[in-house]
Amino acid sequence: MRDADVPGWWRRLGLEGLVDVHVHFLPDQVMNAVWAYFDQASEHYGTAWPINYRTSVEERLKTLEALGVRAFPALVYPHKPGMAAWLNAWARDFASVTPGCVSSGTFFPEAGASAYVREALEAGTRIFKVHVQVGDYDPRDGELDDVWGQLAEAAVPVVVHCGSGPIPGRHTGPGPFGEVLRKHPSLTAVIAHLGMPEYVEHLALTSYPNVHLDTTMALTPFTEALMPFPRSLTSRLGDLQDRIVLGSDFPNIPYDYAVQLSALESLDLGDTWLRAVCWDNGTRLLGL
Known part of the structure; x- marks a missing residue:
């Protein structure tokens, strides 16, 4: 499948389009720094990682529109203290003038995190993002306890990069975030x-x-070459039809957007599963 085929693909499923919960738009200086890091991917990851959609903001938005991505967040995340509140304000402003963009936020273990997360929630932020590896912090940090509690109470989802791919961090893996969930079991x-x-x-x-x-990025040929998904778990993904949601990492992917959808279809879990993953679950999580 090519990107030009994507609208026909979701129409065949009877969908109105796609809901993608893992899309990145960042302030230009931050996005440029991210892209500069990926330019050195061979050094960091042992493989090249060319950014497939390294275009202007306007062009990237046109690409999503052409693909039929009807709703998405502009996920932001800090790598040091003092960034999160500023990124939250930027993300709210970006969403307010961008059709289809859902207001997103982030946080960092620092004094004031509880206050600026509360402010973001009161301002209508509908999804948060944290990146344990990039931020290099322990999600169990005491500065975040009230933050996790606020998100659990508000039932606002938080996208958590806590896995050890593509490279491990000091606090990645299921253990640290698993302890957060033990303390806040209702967290979305x-x-x-x-x-x-x-x-x-x-x-x-x-x-x-x-x-x-x-x-x-899971299940794609690029990722399968590095961190293959055990096919013995495919039926488990089927059982979790209401818990698996489409994410892409657009624009920071080294292949066409359509590759992600082809990878999902290749699981042969059926059209009902694909509809749930590519539309229903994201719609529910984002409160659309």
Whole structure:
């Protein structure tokens, strides 16, 4: 499948389009820094990672529109203290002037995190993103306890990159975030990338009632070459039809957007499963 084929693909499923919960738009200087990091991917990851949609903001939005991505967040995340509140304000402003964009936010273990997360929630933020590996912090940090509690009470989802892929961090893996869930069992969490490469352990976290996993980059040929998904777990994904949600990592992917959808279809879990993953679950999580 090519990108030009994507609208026909979701129309065949009887959908109105796609809902993608893992899309990134960032302030230009931050996005440029992210792209500069990926330019050195061979050094960091041992493989090249060319950004497939390295275009202007306007062009990227046109691409999503052409694909039929009807709703998406502009996921932001800090790598140091003092960034999160500013990124939250930027993300709210971006969503307010961007059709289809859902207001998103983030946080960092720092004084004031509880206050700016409360402010973001009161301003209508509908999804948060945290990146344990990039932020290099422990999600169990005491500064975040009230934040997790606020999100659990508000039933606002948080996309959590806690898996150890593509490279491990000091606090990645299912253990640290698993302890967060033990303390806040009602938290609506979306484990990014199907939890790669600890797929089994992160799927097990769906024992908590509101834990989901997004498909971001998982199952694609690029990722399968690095961190293959055990095919013995395919039926488990089928059983979790209401907990798996479409994510792509657009624009920071080294292949066409359509590749992610082809990877999902190749699981042969049926059209009902695809409809749930590509529309129903994302619509519910984002409150659309």
